[in-house]
Amino acid sequence: EDQVTQSPEALRLQEGESSSLNCSYTVSGLRGLFWYRQDPGKGPEFLFTLYSAGEEKEKERLKATLTKKESFLHITAPKPEDSATYLCAVQAGYSTLTFGKGTMLLVSP
Amino acid sequence: DSGVTQTPKHLITATGQRVTLRCSPRSGDLSVYWYQQSLDQGLQFLIQYYNGEERAKGNILERFSAQQFPDLHSELNLSSLELGDSALYFCASSPGTSGTDTQYFGPGTRLTVL
Numbered sequence: 001e002d003q004v005t006q007s008p009e010a011l012r013l014q015e016g017e018s019s020s021l022n023c024s025y026t027v028s029g030l031r032g033l034f035w036y037r038q039d040p041g042k043g044p045e046f047l048f049t050l051y052s053a054g055e056e057k058e059k060e061r062l063k064a065t066l067t068k069k070e071s072f073l074h075i076t077a078p079k080p081e082d083s084a085t086y087l088c089a090v091q092a093g094y095s096t097l098t099f100g101k102g103t104m105l106l107v108s109p
Numbered sequence: 110d111s112g113v114t115q116t117p118k119h120l121i122t123a124t125g126q127r128v129t130l131r132c133s134p135r136s137g138d139l140s141v142y143w144y145q146q147s148l149d150q151g152l153q154f155l156i157q158y159y160n161g162e163e164r165a166k167g168n169i170l171e172r173f174s175a176q177q178f179p180d181l182h183s184e185l186n187l188s189s190l191e192l193g194d195s196a197l198y199f200c201a202s203s204p205g206t207s208g209t210d211t212q213y214f215g216p217g218t219r220l221t222v223l
Binding site for chain 2: 036042043044089091099
């Protein structure tokens with residue numbers, strides 16, 4: 001069974017304080033790893049897809065990386081508007097997405 | 110705005126009742142997915158339809174059913190509702206059936222069962 005574990009469950013940062021969120025996974029034959037951002041009461045918003053170990057993608061203050069066992073979402077100099085829950089999901093074989101429970105990020109001014 | 114629409118935004122009903130949630134996918138997308146999100150379980154996959162046919166099934170209860178119509182919109186029917194069915198229900202869509210297709214999520218329907 002595919003498993004996705006995200007840590008920490010919650011993270012509080014000061015504005016400008018860089019950090020990383022972790023997503024570790026156990027799957028047979030990873031086809032893709034997805035990062036989403038979710039604001040309270042809203043639908044998940046797509047951020048990145050990573051397909052193979054060593055791949056990196058960037059968007060504004062966010063950078064996602066992938067190894068054979070985990071992915072990191074690095075947040076550089078975060079702003080209060082980066083506050084949200086960040087969800088990681090994996091797709092293996094012909095199965096559909098399996099999501100982690102997310103990391104709730106709060107960035108204080 | 111992802112381009113996926115869901116109605117209604119909020120739904121309040123009583124135990125034992127039946128409700129229907131509606132989803133319209135992004136223009137051109139043939140796959141529709143339904144997810145349930147509760148505080149303790151996170152985002153759980155329920156069911157996928159592709160071009161009108163059921164494609165994959167997840168943790169969907171027998172009291173729940175779904176269908177996708179010729180115009181590609183989808184409906185999720187929840188019956189004999191229980192308090193534990195209270196949750197956010199999301200619809201997502203993607204162009205095809207490849208697992209590496211990005212799924213774009215709608216704004217969700219918040220269901221409250223009293």
